[in-house]
Amino acid sequence: KQEVTQIPAALSVPEGENLVLNCSFTDSAIYNLQWFRQDPGKGLTSLLLIQSSQREQTSGRLNASLDKSSGRSTLYIAASQPGDSATYLCAVRLGNTPLVFGKGTRLSVIA
Amino acid sequence: DAGVTQSPTHLIKTRGQHVTLRCSPISGHKSVSWYQQVLGQGPQFIFQYYEKEERGRGNFPDRFSARQFPNYSSELNVNALLLGDSALYLCASSFRQGATNTEAFFGQGTRLTVV
Numbered sequence: 452k453q454e455v456t457q458i459p460a461a462l463s464v465p466e467g468e469n470l471v472l473n474c475s476f477t478d479s480a481i482y483n484l485q486w487f488r489q490d491p492g493k494g495l496t497s498l499l500l501i502q503s504s505q506r507e508q509t510s511g512r513l514n515a516s517l518d519k520s521s522g523r524s525t526l527y528i529a530a531s532q533p534g535d536s537a538t539y540l541c542a543v544r545l546g547n548t549p550l551v552f553g554k555g556t557r558l559s560v561i562a
Numbered sequence: 563d564a565g566v567t568q569s570p571t572h573l574i575k576t577r578g579q580h581v582t583l584r585c586s587p588i589s590g591h592k593s594v595s596w597y598q599q600v601l602g603q604g605p606q607f608i609f610q611y612y613e614k615e616e617r618g619r620g621n622f623p624d625r626f627s628a629r630q631f632p633n634y635s636s637e638l639n640v641n642a643l644l645l646g647d648s649a650l651y652l653c654a655s656s657f658r659q660g661a662t663n664t665e666a667f668f669g670q671g672t673r674l675t676v677v
Binding site: 455482483485487492493494495496497500502503504540542544546547548549550551552553554555 | 566568595597602603604605606607610617618620650652654659660661662663664665666667668669670671673
């Protein structure tokens with residue numbers, strides 16, 4: 452059974468700092484991995500999709516990497532801003548199966 | 563182009579009642595999935611539909627049911643509501659199933675409170 456773990460559970464940083472969020476998964480035979488952002492009480496916004504054949508994806512200040520062999524992904528956020536405060540969720544997909552999510556990392560960026 | 567839309571956004575029901583939640587996928591998307599998210603946890607899979615057929619079911623009781631219509635919209639039904647059914651219900655759509663570039667897009671969710 453696929454399990455996804457996100458560390459840390461919560462993180463508080465000063466504005467302008469670069470930061471890394473971690474995601475690990477137990478079954479390396481994934482098709483893809485998605486990073487999502489969730490604001491309190493809201494739905495999920497897709498940030499980045501990394502396919503199994505890819506090592507990283509970039510979108511603006513966000514960079515996500517994938518190491519299938521070690522079962523790890525990282526989300527790097529450059530020059531953090533207060534507007535980046537949210538919960539970040541990592542989810543993996545095996546073939547036709549649904550997404551399996553971690554519990555998320557709650558990020559607070561302090562001005 | 564409209565994203566995934568869910569209705570209603572908020573709902574309060576009494577224990578034992580029935581509820582229907584609705585989801586319209588992104589235009590052209592044929593796959594719809596439902597997830598339940600309780601506070602402090604990641605979303606948990608409930609149902610997956612593709613081309614109007616059920617393609618997967620999570621570990622939820624038979625009180626939960628769903629269907630997908632010819633226009634690919636979907637309904638999630640929950641009977642005999644329990645206090646523990648209080649959660650954010652999320653709908654996700656994707657263009658296809660089973661491809662490495664299958665990206666899921668989520669709606670804003672329906673917040674269900676059972677009292």
